[in-house]
Amino acid sequence: MNDATANHFDRSAANWDAAPQRAELANAVGEAIMQLVRPTREMDVLDYGCGTGLVGVFLLPHVRSVVGADSSPAMLQVLDDKIRANGLRHIRTEKLDLERDPVHDSRYHLIVSSMVTHHVADVDSLLAAFRRMLHPGGFLAIADLDVEPGLFHSPEAVESVHHHGFDRGRLKERLLCAGFTDAKDTTAHVIRKPGANGGIREFPVFLIVGQRENPL
Numbered sequence: 001m002n003d004a005t006a007n008h009f010d011r012s013a014a015n016w017d018a019a020p021q022r023a024e025l026a027n028a029v030g031e032a033i034m035q036l037v038r039p040t041r042e043m044d045v046l047d048y049g050c051g052t053g054l055v056g057v058f059l060l061p062h063v064r065s066v067v068g069a070d071s072s073p074a075m076l077q078v079l080d081d082k083i084r085a086n087g088l089r090h091i092r093t094e095k096l097d098l099e100r101d102p103v104h105d106s107r108y109h110l111i112v113s114s115m116v117t118h119h120v121a122d123v124d125s126l127l128a129a130f131r132r133m134l135h136p137g138g139f140l141a142i143a144d145l146d147v148e149p150g151l152f153h154s155p156e157a158v159e160s161v162h163h164h165g166f167d168r169g170r171l172k173e174r175l176l177c178a179g180f181t182d183a184k185d186t187t188a189h190v191i192r193k194p195g196a197n198g199g200i201r202e203f204p205v206f207l208i209v210g211q212r213e214n215p216l
């Protein structure tokens with residue numbers, strides 16, 4: 001991540017969970033993952049760009065373990081406090097920025113990443129790193145915005161944004177090129193924000209799921 005992204009998320013961490021629409025979105029993404037992936041208690045999960053861990057904590061009761069990884073130490077501190085305060089087990093945090101750090105040897109059965117990809121400049125390199133971190137047959141679940149006209153982020157946040165959403169069809173093709181099969185999508189949630197002239201502007205959030213090829 002670039003320094004603008006780092007600073008923005010470090011500043012936002014303490015109040016991240018105070019906005020109830022963040023938990024609403026994470027729960028909707030979690031429900032969509034339950035539908036499209038059907039996680040099991042044999043699965044080790046990486047929540048990449050976990051922030052305060054909203055999606056990972058949602059999935060925790062349904063899987064064997066969760067690692068919440070993020071480049072923002074302040075976000076990870078909030079998740080560590082949550083883990084301690086609630087006595088959560090089988091979940092831990094890890095500082096990881098796949099734009100800068102080498103991919104390590106950990107392997108997961110499911111990688112989820114919600115509302116992170118639009119902050120990443122080189123999406124294809126990120127997909128390649130995810131593929132290397134998955135067991136053969138493992139699942140990648142990416143939630144992000146459909147293409148939007150640059151109105152989703154506030155002026156303070158916009159410096160940290162590399163993509164104003166994604167075309168689902170093209171992103172699924174990029175998953176296929178990166179070595180995933182069977183990419184499918186659904187609309188997980190619609191974020192509503194105040195628009196011009198007292199109206200409401202809608203920002204759909206997709207979930208795309210692909211599976212790492214499983215050579216037999």
Ligand SMILES: C[S@@+](CC[C@H](N)C(=O)[O-])C[C@H]1O[C@@H](n2cnc3c(N)ncnc32)[C@H](O)[C@@H]1O
Binds near residue numbers: 113120
């Ligand atoms: C919009 S927040 C989403 C947080 C969380 N996934 C959720 O749904 O509430 C984006 C998160 O991605 C993290 N992030 C951005 N770029 C990253 C990178 N290159 N590596 C790891 N985390 C990154 C930020 O620190 C932030 O916590």
